[in-house]
Amino acid sequence: GQQLNQSPQSMFIQEGEDVSMNCTSSSIFNTWLWYKQDPGEGPVLLIALYKAGELTSNGRLTAQFGITRKDSFLNISASIPSDVGIYFCAGQLSNTGKLIFGQGTTLQVKP
Amino acid sequence: GAVVSQHPSRVICKSGTSVKIECRSLDFQATTMFWYRQFPKQSLMLMATSNEGSKATYEQGVEKDKFLINHASLTLSTLTVTSAHPEDSSFYICSARDFQLTEAFFGQGTRLTVV
Numbered sequence: 001g002q003q004l005n006q007s008p009q010s011m012f013i014q015e016g017e018d019v020s021m022n023c024t025s026s027s028i029f030n031t032w033l034w035y036k037q038d039p040g041e042g043p044v045l046l047i048a049l050y051k052a053g054e055l056t057s058n059g060r061l062t063a064q065f066g067i068t069r070k071d072s073f074l075n076i077s078a079s080i081p082s083d084v085g086i087y088f089c090a091g092q093l094s095n096t097g098k099l100i101f102g103q104g105t106t107l108q109v110k111p
Numbered sequence: 112g113a114v115v116s117q118h119p120s121r122v123i124c125k126s127g128t129s130v131k132i133e134c135r136s137l138d139f140q141a142t143t144m145f146w147y148r149q150f151p152k153q154s155l156m157l158m159a160t161s162n163e164g165s166k167a168t169y170e171q172g173v174e175k176d177k178f179l180i181n182h183a184s185l186t187l188s189t190l191t192v193t194s195a196h197p198e199d200s201s202f203y204i205c206s207a208r209d210f211q212l213t214e215a216f217f218g219q220g221t222r223l224t225v226v
Contacts, residue, residue, distance in 0.1 A: 033214055042117070042204045042217035043155070050213065088154065097143055097208055097215060101154045 006089050006102030013079055014110050021087060021105040022073040029091030032065050032072040033099070037086045046087075047074070079109050113139045115207045117218030124195055124225055132190045132221045134205030140185040141207035145215060146178075149202040161188055185209075195225040 006023045013019060023032070031050055035043035047058050049065035049072060056063055062075045076083055089102040114137040124130050134144055143162050147155040159175075161167040161182035169175045179191040188207070192199055202222055208215035 031213065035217075040120075040202075040220065040222065042115075042206075042220045045214060045216065048214050092214070096160060098145065098157055098160060099155075099206075099215065101156075103154050 004089060004091055004100055004102040006105055008105060009103065010106040010108070012108045012110065015079060015081060017079055019076040019079055019083070019107060020073060021089075022071065023089035023091075023102045024071040025091055025100075026070070027091070028069045029100075030069070030094040031092035032063075033090045033092060034061075034063050034072070034074045035088045035090060037088060037104075039085075043088060076107075079107075081109050081111050083107060084109050113137075113207075113216045115141075115205065115216045115218040117205055117221055119221060120219055121222045122224070124223070126196055126225055127194055129191055129193045130195055130223060132192075132203055132205075132223075134188045134190070134207065134218050136186050136207045136209075136216075139207075139211075140209050141188070142185065142209045143207070143215075144182055144188040145206045146180060146188075146190050147204045147206070149204060149220075151202075155204060158190075192223065195223070197225045199223065200225045 004025050033048050034046045037043045047063040052069045053067050054065045060077045087105045090099040116135045118133045146158045149155045158173045159167045159169045161180050167180035182188040204220040206215040206217045
């Protein structure tokens with residue numbers, strides 16, 4: 001079946017540092033999405049990518065959809081304590097709308 | 112973004128009983144809803160996809176008779192965990208989209224504990 005490999009699994013960084021995480025897939029997706037999940041909450045959409053090569057920003061977040069449509073990265077610049085949480089990438093199957101999730105990256109920020 | 116409301120946020124039930132979880136789209140018509148399950152420190156795993164007015168499509172390995180899904184209206188889908196057992200304890204999350212929305216939006220999740 002389709003799988004997304006997300007790395008790193010966890011990160012512990014100092015406030016103010018930049019963060020980068022990525023996802024790769026053995027399959028092509030038409031849409032890549034990045035979500036953040038706080039403990040006990042549902043995922044919240046951060047960035048959606050629709051075109052191969054697309055680079056999109058949302059505040060301190062930047063994400064890119066790989067040219068091959070099999071990978072994506074998410075960067076967070078100048079991290080702050082509220083960035084703490086679990087970040088998931090997800091590939092969307094266009095014909096059904098179903099999402100395939102990566103394993104998640106747990107981010108901890110030290111003030 | 113669109114708002115999806117899930118209820119209850121937490122529920123504790125006795126083994127052998129059934130539990131119903133509701134998922135509502137508040138400001139759009141959800142032609143499709145998805146139900147996920149998430150175990151601690153793991154990713155979200157899709158359980159089933161439901162389209163309004165039709166039977167749900169279950170992922171491989173998910174028992175349709177145990178996890179009953181109803182999507183009778185464009186704003187409400189329900190997941191009923193029947194004859195719950197402790198191994199059904201998990202975080203259940205719904206998401207919803209309509210044909211005009213490219214992406215789906217998630218509810219807040221329901222923490223189910225079966226004792």
